[in-house]
Amino acid sequence: MAEGIKDKVAIIGMGCTKFGERFDASPQDLMVEAFVECLADSGLEKKDIQAAWWGVHMPDISVGRGATILGTTLKLPFIPITRVENFCATGSEALRGAVYGVASGAYDICLALGMEKLKDTGYGGLPLAGGMGYKMPLNSFNLTAPGGFAMMATKYFSKYNLNPQDGKMMLAKISAKSHRNGALNPKAHLRKEVTVEQVMNAPVIAWPLGLFDCCGVSDGSAAAIVCGADMVKKFRPDPVFVKSIQISVSSGEEMLYTKWDGAHVEPSYRAGIMAYKEAGIKNPREEVSMAEVHDCFSITEAVTMEDLQFSARGKVKDDIDAGRFNYDGAQPIQIDGGLKCFGHPIGASGLRMMYEMYKQLQGKADKRQLKDPKVGLTHNMGGFPSMCVVSVCIVGK
Amino acid sequence: MVGIKSYGAHIPRFRLDRNIMQMALLFLGFAPLRGEKAVANWDEDSITMAVAAAKDCLRGEDSGKVDGCYFATTSQTYSLRQNAGIIAAALDLNTNCRTADFTDSTKSGTAALLAAADAVSSGSLNNCLISAADCRVSKVGSNGDYTYGDGGAAFLLGKDDVVATIDGSYCTTHDFVDRRRLEGERLEHMWEERFIRDAGYMKFIPEAAAGLVKKYNLTAKDFSKVIYACAFTGAHAALGKTLGLAPEQVQEPMLTTVGDTGVAQTLMMLVAALEDAKPGDKIMVISFGQGCDAMYLTVTDKIAMIKDKKAIKRNLANKVALGSYEKYLAFRKLMPCEIGIRGEETIFTSFSIISRESREIYGMVGTKCKKCGTPSWPVQRICPNPDCGAVDQMEAYKFSDKLGDIFTYTSDFLAPSIDPPASYGFIDFKGGGRAGLDFTDCDPNTIKVGMPVELAFRIKAADEKRAAINYGWKAMPIVA
Numbered sequence: 001m002a003e004g005i006k007d008k009v010a011i012i013g014m015g016c017t018k019f020g021e022r023f024d025a026s027p028q029d030l031m032v033e034a035f036v037e038c039l040a041d042s043g044l045e046k047k048d049i050q051a052a053w054w055g056v057h058m059p060d061i062s063v064g065r066g067a068t069i070l071g072t073t074l075k076l077p078f079i080p081i082t083r084v085e086n087f088c089a090t091g092s093e094a095l096r097g098a099v100y101g102v103a104s105g106a107y108d109i110c111l112a113l114g115m116e117k118l119k120d121t122g123y124g125g126l127p128l129a130g131g132m133g134y135k136m137p138l139n140s141f142n143l144t145a146p147g148g149f150a151m152m153a154t155k156y157f158s159k160y161n162l163n164p165q166d167g168k169m170m171l172a173k174i175s176a177k178s179h180r181n182g183a184l185n186p187k188a189h190l191r192k193e194v195t196v197e198q199v200m201n202a203p204v205i206a207w208p209l210g211l212f213d214c215c216g217v218s219d220g221s222a223a224a225i226v227c228g229a230d231m232v233k234k235f236r237p238d239p240v241f242v243k244s245i246q247i248s249v250s251s252g253e254e255m256l257y258t259k260w261d262g263a264h265v266e267p268s269y270r271a272g273i274m275a276y277k278e279a280g281i282k283n284p285r286e287e288v289s290m291a292e293v294h295d296c297f298s299i300t301e302a303v304t305m306e307d308l309q310f311s312a313r314g315k316v317k318d319d320i321d322a323g324r325f326n327y328d329g330a331q332p333i334q335i336d337g338g339l340k341c342f343g344h345p346i347g348a349s350g351l352r353m354m355y356e357m358y359k360q361l362q363g364k365a366d367k368r369q370l371k372d373p374k375v376g377l378t379h380n381m382g383g384f385p386s387m388c389v390v391s392v393c394i395v396g397k
Numbered sequence: 398m399v400g401i402k403s404y405g406a407h408i409p410r411f412r413l414d415r416n417i418m419q420m421a422l423l424f425l426g427f428a429p430l431r432g433e434k435a436v437a438n439w440d441e442d443s444i445t446m447a448v449a450a451a452k453d454c455l456r457g458e459d460s461g462k463v464d465g466c467y468f469a470t471t472s473q474t475y476s477l478r479q480n481a482g483i484i485a486a487a488l489d490l491n492t493n494c495r496t497a498d499f500t501d502s503t504k505s506g507t508a509a510l511l512a513a514a515d516a517v518s519s520g521s522l523n524n525c526l527i528s529a530a531d532c533r534v535s536k537v538g539s540n541g542d543y544t545y546g547d548g549g550a551a552f553l554l555g556k557d558d559v560v561a562t563i564d565g566s567y568c569t570t571h572d573f574v575d576r577r578r579l580e581g582e583r584l585e586h587m588w589e590e591r592f593i594r595d596a597g598y599m600k601f602i603p604e605a606a607a608g609l610v611k612k613y614n615l616t617a618k619d620f621s622k623v624i625y626a627c628a629f630t631g632a633h634a635a636l637g638k639t640l641g642l643a644p645e646q647v648q649e650p651m652l653t654t655v656g657d658t659g660v661a662q663t664l665m666m667l668v669a670a671l672e673d674a675k676p677g678d679k680i681m682v683i684s685f686g687q688g689c690d691a692m693y694l695t696v697t698d699k700i701a702m703i704k705d706k707k708a709i710k711r712n713l714a715n716k717v718a719l720g721s722y723e724k725y726l727a728f729r730k731l732m733p734c735e736i737g738i739r740g741e742e743t744i745f746t747s748f749s750i751i752s753r754e755s756r757e758i759y760g761m762v763g764t765k766c767k768k769c770g771t772p773s774w775p776v777q778r779i780c781p782n783p784d785c786g787a788v789d790q791m792e793a794y795k796f797s798d799k800l801g802d803i804f805t806y807t808s809d810f811l812a813p814s815i816d817p818p819a820s821y822g823f824i825d826f827k828g829g830g831r832a833g834l835d836f837t838d839c840d841p842n843t844i845k846v847g848m849p850v851e852l853a854f855r856i857k858a859a860d861e862k863r864a865a866i867n868y869g870w871k872a873m874p875i876v877a
Binding site for chain 2: 121122123124125127128134135137138139140141142143144145146147150151152154155158203204205206207208209251252253255256257258262386
């Protein structure tokens with residue numbers, strides 16, 4: 001009988017680059033930057049790492065495929081390395097691989113490293129990079145990331161009878177909140193506060209989403225070193241324990257069948273249920289102290305609050321208006337600034353989110369430090385609301 | 398007796414006011430014609446306009462019985478790859494279907510019609526679909542630039558239940574060079590307008606008309622409507638007098654509302670005439686190219702059965718001002734435009750995928766579960782209904798003729814497009830099934846969740862590196 005991974009594995013070191021339009025840095029520069037900080041934080045030596053999981057979503061525009069680039073860049077000495085890719089959950093998949101490697105008993109100490117270099121394409125938004133196969137352009141729509149999520153905003157507004165003005169106001173408050181947090185974070189890409197009015201009046205990217213409803217497009221890398229819980233005291237006094245890591249993937253019924261309401265993300269809901277069960281969480285609204293969720297677009301954060309059961313269905317607006325998710329609210333969300341301010345170098349994002357949870361639980365989050373958080377959650381959603389991969393990771397002391 | 402069982406037409410939604418052209422082009426000279434011309438949307442070409450006309454024509458007909466598909470154009474998309482084959486695939490016609498392209502002359506539309514009539518008459522085909530469409534481009538400021546309009550027409554020919562019998566024809570051929578274009582050239586060359594008018598239309602149209610009435614022992618007075626091609630408004634009116642016709646016998650040529658639609662001109666006029674025809678009416682049609690095809694038809698009492706087919710009237714009323722000559726140049730790729738570096742990322746067109754999955758990609762044919770009745774697009778092997786999940790219990794299910802409602806949508810400025818924003822969304826179909834589709838012929842400001850749509854076969858994207866124009870079905874708000 002499977003018993004899950006709760007408290008079997010601990011995170012003992014993490015690193016995260018400055019995110020941004022890193023026109024100064026090669027992909028390898030970013031990987032080394034994250035790794036050097038991570039290794040120093042763990043206090044280990046490179047030879048202690050027994051296996052590694054490497055996450056990059058679009059290697060065809062940066063470093064190429066396979067695992068060799070991690071080994072040759074970091075000079076890892078012939079250890080097992082696996083490259084993983086699972087849309088925007090790629091960074092969390094790398095962590096899951098490393099955690100499972102330790103939890104299985106195969107290894108004592110593993111590395112997870114994610115990186116993405118998006119800004120070598122010459123244009124804004126996520127690169128196309130042929131990522132959907134040869135057939136996609138032949139029988140699908142002219143879909144972009146903001147367009148795919150804008151359709152969920154349209155449907156959410158329609159389902160809950162929000163006129164465009166009220167709907168955009170709800171979303172604008174989400175972005176303004178994240179910008180306020182990001183302004184305090186030296187590693188964030190976007191570090192300016194914006195007002196709700198600025199967000200609402202920004203140029204439309206994909207109706208109803210405007211410029212400030214969209215996360216930045218950035219380069220970055222982040223890394224984690226994990227070890228077995230039984231040996232963690234050898235390494236540091238303040239480890240962070242993994243309570244659960246779960247993934248849920250669309251079954252096709254959202255896109256192909258007509259029951260899905262278009263105003264929520266079913267795999268987010270399912271991954272949340274699985275993760276809460278594994279972590280032993282009964283009431284997520286009360287028990288999860290803080291979360292970094294996949295706010296690729298403001299609407300994604302809004303529906304994720306409902307999918308993860310932080311807010312009741314159709315009621316997230318009430319919680320937003322009440323300031324529940326602000327830094328000084330009952331359940332701070334995107335305390336580091338989120339994808340909104342960090343941008344979304346895909347392979348790195350899941351690990352970047354975990355970096356903030358790790359620092360907050362250790363009490364090392366500087367100006368952003370929350371008061372005694374107990375449980376942190378990270379959530380990635382990759383693909384489109386109609387067809388996606390969702391990861392939920394829960395960590396605690 | 399062989400005749401027309403059904404008809405359809407398509408006029409694109411955009412109109413370009415020739416005064417706007419004149420303002421942009423005054424430095425080159427004066428406009429030869431006033432009024433407006435119909436302009437194909439950026440995602441239309443002769444193939445898509447033929448499909449639109451043919452879809453209208455086949456509405457209510459059994460397309461499974463169509464055994465011939467002829468297409469006429471002088472603005473063929475492919476010069477090697479049968480255009481009629483693409484039309485047959487879009488309409489999901491049977492594979493045991495005779496297909497042919499008729500091209501190179503503006504009289505090719507009537508040539509296709511007469512060839513289809515002969516095939517049906519001889520018994521070698523039972524139900525032959527013919528479509529004709531042109532989307533011609535001409536040098537900036539040229540006569541053609543001003544006068545040409547875009548459009549298409551389609552007819553289903555058969556022997557039973559015909560709404561008009563095709564009773565006779567008289568054809569002439571002259572190697573008369575009004576317009577010409579060599580293989581590999583995009584823009585055509587035109588000879589002197591006065592020559593084309595006086596030594597062409599004014600000479601050959603009367604010759605063909607006289608030949609036809611003499612051959613069948615008829616007179617001009619026998620015809621309710623006479624349809625004849627002519628690209629000049631003045632000459633068109635003069636020809637009516639030459640032919641001895643009263644004004645009400647002359648079918649209006651739509652030169653100032655649609656323009657000269659090349660191969661489709663006389664056939665679109667024939668559709669317009671049939672929309673208003675009464676049983677017993679005789680209609681003469683004379684096309685013009687390198688000589689003329691003249692024919693005459695007699696309307697039967699079955700015309701009352703398809704009185705809901707009014708594509709010309711409906712499309713003449715359904716118009717949106719393009720408002721800009723520059724936009725027209727951009728749509729026809731006569732002017733290089735910046736659509737962003739994102740737009741330079743070329744899709745790779747795999748013709749093995751297109752060939753293998755043509756019914757799905759071009760025909761918009763998905764699957765329907767025989768166990769629970771759930772329709773799906775694209776094609777599925779395993780039923781997506783979570784309460785069913787049947788494996789390999791699917792039958793083919795055509796979505797292209799289904800209506801639907803907008804489930805959700807966006808209008809996207811990031812997506813590369815020559816006419817941003819690109820609108821698209823999910824459609825829930827009447828009868829079941831959901832598909833994510835691009836939208837076309839819609840105003841981004843008026844789209845609403847729940848808005849009813851129909852499907853239109855359009856260009857999705859050009860992959861010029863691989864000599865590919867990729868087509869697919871898009872959602873379009875229904876025009877009442």
